[in-house]
Amino acid sequence: MPETVKGPVADLGATLMHEHVFGLSPEILWNWPDIPEGWDLEARAREAAGKLEALKAEGIDSIVDLTVVGLGRYVPAVQRVAELTSVNIVAATGLYTYDALPPYFGNRGPGSLFGGRDRLAEFFVRDLTEGIGRTGVKAAMLKCATDKPGMTPNCRRIFRAVAEAHLATGAPITTHSHEPGGLDQQRLLASCGVDLSRVVIGHAGDSTDLAYLEELLAGGSYLGMDRFGIDTISPFADRVRIVADLCARGHAGRLVLSHDSYCFNDRFDADVVRRRHPDYHLLHISRDVLPALRERGVTEAQIQLMLVDNPRRIFGWTSTSAPTGTSPRRTTS
Secondary structure, rough: OOEEEEOOOOOOEEEEEEEEEEEOOOHHHHHHHOOOOOOHHHHHHHHHHHHHHHHOOOOOOEEEOOEEEOOOOHHHHHHHHHHOOOOEEEEEEEEOOOOOHHHHHHHOOOOOOOOOOOOHHHHHHHHHHHOOOOOOOOOOOOEEEEEOOOOOOOHHHHHHHHHHHHHHOOOEEEOOOOOOOOOHHHHHHHHHOOOHHHEEEEOOOHOOOOHHHHHHHHOOEEEEOOOOOOOOOOOOOHHHHHHHHHHHHOOOOHHHEEEEEEEEEEOOHHHHHHHHHOOOOOOOOHHHHHHHHHHHOOOOHHHHHHHHHHHHHHHHOOOOOOOOOOOOOOOOO
């Protein structure tokens, strides 16, 4: 059964595969606690739970919280949110960077100033099998990233550690990618023995290059169409069109949907984000994207694949008797 912040569940239902509950800056919060954004765990937990309950009312049952080390992961706060909401929250492990490692890892391991063994995979496996910190919350997904700098030596080290943890535990992998870097990610993971059908190439939906996307699909991976609402990278119409085109070409069984949004994130000015990205929120897919996809001919069966069946398969649910799950509420406006 899939692991969530509150423990194993029988089924995740309709799932957004790339979201975040909190993005925090611990050293800022420790040293300047009076920053304008403010951090009060209980108040922010209740605020986040309210947003998730609104999501539940739209027919979404679960989110995968891909906040890992490097993005301000603080699982005790997410635990409190989980207590206050009926939405399942799946935790992740891994390390988010485009190049430099946190000094704890950067000063240890192969190629570092002081050398020694690489403990990255050890930490990831512990999160998956024993729990994160002292919370008892087990991660259920691994995350790694590359961006414009490409597959730097430190990113390669993280990808290899993620592959090692995947092979040790069976946990699926998701990535942060920047076109055309998803292909390099696939090549490296495959060289480490990873079955690419257990990999989601994240942010693939930023691209409108069907040849690139179908090359990723030919490698066997799922594609994360997971930044709906961030129109400055790719506008709404293009994001909808590329999903509809891929569905028309028979690829709905390899696509997952999401926003890459946060319930609270102190690393961006919330007022600026709201002005520049008014649709960057958890309800955008349910209220705007799904109706637009239906208008372009995407069927209810294909939506079921992208939101329910594909997440089940990614997390290893293979039973033919799996429950149907909650369908997202159909919006006609």
